[in-house]
Amino acid sequence: MINGVRVVWGNWQRTIDRYAVIIYQAINGGGGPSPALALAAAGGVPHQRAATPPGGAPPPVADDGFLWAVPKYRRSVERRMMRRYGAESWPNGRKLIKPKNNLIFCLKCGSHYLPGMLCMTCYNRVKSETEELQKAVAQQQGLTPPDREVAIVYRGEREAIDDQQAKAVRLVELPKERPRWFSKNLMQRTTTPVATETAPVKPSDLG
Amino acid sequence: MLSARILQRIIATNATWPGGITAAAAILLPSRSPSSVPELGPTRPAGVRAMSFLPPTGPRRWPLYNEQVFPPTGADEAPRPAFVCHVKTNVKYSTKKMWYIASMIRGMSIEEALKQLQFVNKKGAQIVSEALKEAQEMAVRDHNVEFKNNLWVAESFATKGRVLKGLRRHARARPGIVHYRYTHYFVRLEEGAPPEQYYADAPLPPEEMLKRWLEQRRQRTITHSL
Numbered sequence: 001m002i003n004g005v006r007v008v009w010g011n012w013q014r015t016i017d018r019y020a021v022i023i024y025q026a027i028n029g030g031g032g033p034s035p036a037l038a039l040a041a042a043g044g045v046p047h048q049r050a051a052t053p054p055g056g057a058p059p060p061v062a063d064d065g066f067l068w069a070v071p072k073y074r075r076s077v078e079r080r081m082m083r084r085y086g087a088e089s090w091p092n093g094r095k096l097i098k099p100k101n102n103l104i105f106c107l108k109c110g111s112h113y114l115p116g117m118l119c120m121t122c123y124n125r126v127k128s129e130t131e132e133l134q135k136a137v138a139q140q141q142g143l144t145p146p147d148r149e150v151a152i153v154y155r156g157e158r159e160a161i162d163d164q165q166a167k168a169v170r171l172v173e174l175p176k177e178r179p180r181w182f183s184k185n186l187m188q189r190t191t192t193p194v195a196t197e198t199a200p201v202k203p204s205d206l207g
Numbered sequence: 208m209l210s211a212r213i214l215q216r217i218i219a220t221n222a223t224w225p226g227g228i229t230a231a232a233a234i235l236l237p238s239r240s241p242s243s244v245p246e247l248g249p250t251r252p253a254g255v256r257a258m259s260f261l262p263p264t265g266p267r268r269w270p271l272y273n274e275q276v277f278p279p280t281g282a283d284e285a286p287r288p289a290f291v292c293h294v295k296t297n298v299k300y301s302t303k304k305m306w307y308i309a310s311m312i313r314g315m316s317i318e319e320a321l322k323q324l325q326f327v328n329k330k331g332a333q334i335v336s337e338a339l340k341e342a343q344e345m346a347v348r349d350h351n352v353e354f355k356n357n358l359w360v361a362e363s364f365a366t367k368g369r370v371l372k373g374l375r376r377h378a379r380a381r382p383g384i385v386h387y388r389y390t391h392y393f394v395r396l397e398e399g400a401p402p403e404q405y406y407a408d409a410p411l412p413p414e415e416m417l418k419r420w421l422e423q424r425r426q427r428t429i430t431h432s433l
Contacts, residue, residue, distance in 0.1 A: 016372050016384065066381070084303075097311045099323045112322055 108181070122181075129179060137172050146170075154178035243275045244268070265296040265368070266391050273350065289398040290361065291350045293342035294391055297368050298334050302390040305331045305365035309392065314405025317343060317358040317396060334392060335363075342396050352398050359401035365392045 086095035103112040106119035113119040137150055151169040153161065155177050178184070185191075250264050272292040280287050298305075308331040312320040317339055324332040324339075339360075346352040368389030375383045411419070 013372055016374055064379075095307070097307050097327055097329075099311060099315075099319075100326050103322065103326065112325065114326065 125179075125181070129182065133172075133174070136174055140170070140172050157184075243277065245271050245274050247271065266294055266366070266393070269294045269393055272395075273345075289346065289350050289352050290395055291342050291346040291352075292393070292395045293338060293345060294393045295334060295338045295341075296391045297389045298392060299387075300331050300334060300390050301388045302365050302367045304329065305334075305390050305392060308332055308335050309363045309365050312339075312360050313363050314401055315360050316356070316401045317360065318356050320360055335394075338392055338394050339396070342394055346396055346398070357398055357400075358396040359399065360394060361397040362393065362395035365390050367391075 084095060100114070102115055104115050105111075106113055106122060109119060109121045109125075111119060111121045133152055137152070141150075148168065148170045150172055151161070151166075152172050152174065154174050157178070158171075158173060161171070247268055250267075269292050277287060308324070308327060308329060311323065311327070312335065315323070321336055321339060324336045343355050343358060346358060347355045352358065368391050370389065371387040373385040373387065375385050377383045410416075
């Protein structure tokens with residue numbers, strides 16, 4: 001049965017090769033490419049027309065642009081190679097893929113990333129965690145309208161929140177541990193004490 | 208596939224390969240001699256004729272280079288570096304497009320190659336990355352490579368696989384043939400640090416170029432002089 005399928009596929013491939021030429025011939029009435037072997041195998045062109053019809057050459061069909069745009073000359077191998085692979089000294093520049101020498105090393109995860117962009121591994125890690133949190137919140141929320149702030153709590157952090165606080169927010173408990181990179185302290189602006197006395201400092205070296 | 212006689216002649220005359228492989232040449236040529244590679248059996252089982260509708264066999268010789276057995280190197284000879292040949296057959300990609308990616312990583316260390324391929328926005332980059340990782344695993348597991356990052360890309364090239372054809376319709380009921388192209392990707396990893404220059408015709412540093420130019424100018428003579 002598998003051999004039968006293979007025969008059908010092989011026949012299909014051969015049919016395509018053969019009849020593409022015949023379709024061209026049929027539409028253009030004898031014009032277009034005509035490899036003799038393919039036609040001989042197929043049994044000839046269905047519509048044969050004389051090279052010069054009796055009433056003279058037929059007027060050219062205005063809307064048939066089949067042979068309008070054709071290459072006038074063969075592309076030399078030098079031009080072909082220059083177009084495909086380029087050359088550093090030419091205006092086109094190299095077509096080869098150049099290795100990048102401006103990749104930055106992420107200090108947190110150790111992978112490389114492009115300057116001006118985020119480290120993709122860190123970003124994807126944060127993204128997947130965020131999606132998990134969003135799913136958990138949506139599951140708990142359901143179809144009720146949001147009326148309170150959402151507080152996401154990981155495993156072992158529920159005890160830190162007292163019951164009065166817990167009633168004021170919508171608590172979403174996650175059974176997993178807090179990831180190491182996800183700080184609890186995102187809302188505090190700074191940990192260093194803010195300077196209360198601010199006096200102008202004169203530069204001592206300028207004189 | 209060159210015969211052993213031709214290989215010896217090339218080594219004797221110090222001719223360079225097309226494309227000029229330098230560091231790889233000394234290791235590549237002896238190991239490519241036909242006598243050390245296992246015999247390639249028949250393409251199909253006996254009695255089965257080759258027909259276009261049978262599935263393509265694909266390249267078979269490349270993985271056999273892994274099964275070569277070399278004589279032990281002498282005490283005064285340099286140690287033969289370990290290598291692994293790997294091929295990914297019938298990948299759905301065009302050979303012309305794969306060439307750019309395969310040629311970019313030639314001569315790079317495997318770490319550098321994997322790093323650079325991450326930032327190449329092409330489908331072939333993914334394919335080549337997978338092939339390199341598979342080859343790396345094979346090298347450590349089967350070919351006595353101690354450190355998996357102590358490898359460099361000695362050879363990297365792609366060849367044409369089976370091309371399947373389909374029909375499509377163009378404007379004005381004109382037919383068109385669609386080519387569904389497949390490619391085989393070959394890679395050879397060698398143990399050790401990569402060479403400074405992979406190609407023999409790489410540009411020299413400016414000091415070297417100046418020195419050569421001066422030498423050439425000094426070698427000039429006046430013909431028919433005393």
